[in-house]
Amino acid sequence: MSFSAIPLTGSKPDQYAQLLAQARALLAGEHDRIANAANLSALVYHALPELNWVGFYFYDGTELVVGPFQGLPACVRIPLDKGVCGAAARSRQTQRVADVHAFPGHIACDAASRSELVVPLVRDDGLVGVFDLDSPLPDRFDADDQRGLEAIAAAFVESLR
Template identity: 55%
Template sequence: MFQTTSIQGDKTEQFTSALEQLKSLIADEPSAVANLANASALLKFTLPDTNWAGFYLFDGKELVLGPFQGLPACIRIPLDKGVCGAAASRRETVRVDDVHAFPGHIACDAATNSEIVVPMIKDGNLYGVLDIDSPLKGRFDDEEQRFLEQFVDILMKQL
């Protein structure tokens, strides 16, 4: 059974703990939906000053809303729109300090000011994206980007 642990220590220690918790959460669970739901909850718990943490899954044509924590969100995102579409199309992490300055930004939550999106790739194919939003401008840094990319790597080994 999963046991939550308090988030303590510096950012590196907190991220190491969260990665270990993720491994514990998804171990031996075959359901992608269950794993993504728990993963989004863990991220929302781990990352302060965020207002949305979740997944958009690629259906072969566009990104479709998956498990998340936060306010209701946009349901479908074309690959040529917004930060999520950019990360999916480029197949690389996109970190935006001010979403209002990002061309084609999709405002699902007017409170969002910064965003980071990590593509989810499995066997060379786009699976979806991890999307984290914050009401603070410039909220995400290099260390968080590395953490979230590791987080996605762990997930993709299980999904």
Template identity: 55%
Template sequence: MFQEIDYATDLKVKYEQLSSQLDALLTGERNMYANLSNASALLNQFFDRINWVGFYLMDDGELVLGPFQGLPACIRIPLGRGVCGTAAETKKSIIVSDVNAFPGHIACDAASQSEVVIPILKDGVLLGVLDIDSPELNRFTKEDQAGLEHLVEVLVKHL
């Protein structure tokens, strides 16, 4: 069902393959939690050098932990707090090269050193965020951000 990703190809091609795999995986399923669970598992398999990948979902005006892969995480994050809360409040993706230098960073896993967060918007409404952490500084690039933003667009079709 899935193509093996050729890691010798460039990053843009890898993200296109990943987005196609996600679309195929989620086609025909309408349950949001099942789809987010499979998306987090697929991303966890795709990425190297990460220690957490998952979703925080909007619930009653704040972000609440959703499906994820990794160590136990913070359960509730107010809008505007930490990287996830800031990305949610601004509805803009954020790459943080060094989370220890980010004002108000919420340390759910002390091993996390860098992070990328992508807002999940459907028809202009914030559903939540995709959050990926790494134990390495400077792990994520603008190419990662662009690839993940496209992946979230594919994901939103199935939510």
């Protein structure tokens, strides 16, 4: 199968609608979480500007373990009581952090990261993991980004069996 990302155009909500359509096309007919996480990480990393890390952490029943990602090498394991990823996993609520240096317990896997958005991945009331995006810019993520990335994360969860 060949896949070619289509450049995003229009308003930010329009761009996220286009990105979601591309994500769904990538996920169609595939149910392996590693394959889908790898493709979504690459898609989002290359489609959205001003990101330095996009990827997945999967919950192993005790802590979050790094999965497929794009960016510099990452922290391998994250306890649920640490960092932005841990907060999203623990609370099961998206964490949108304008300044990671002001976030209590922030884990600096990449010192260049300044802002972060983490979407929890929940299926049938069980924690699957988190979808994590970092930016070298402060306050990179807004409400449109949050809604768009939550929709992409939901499409990922729907692809799982």
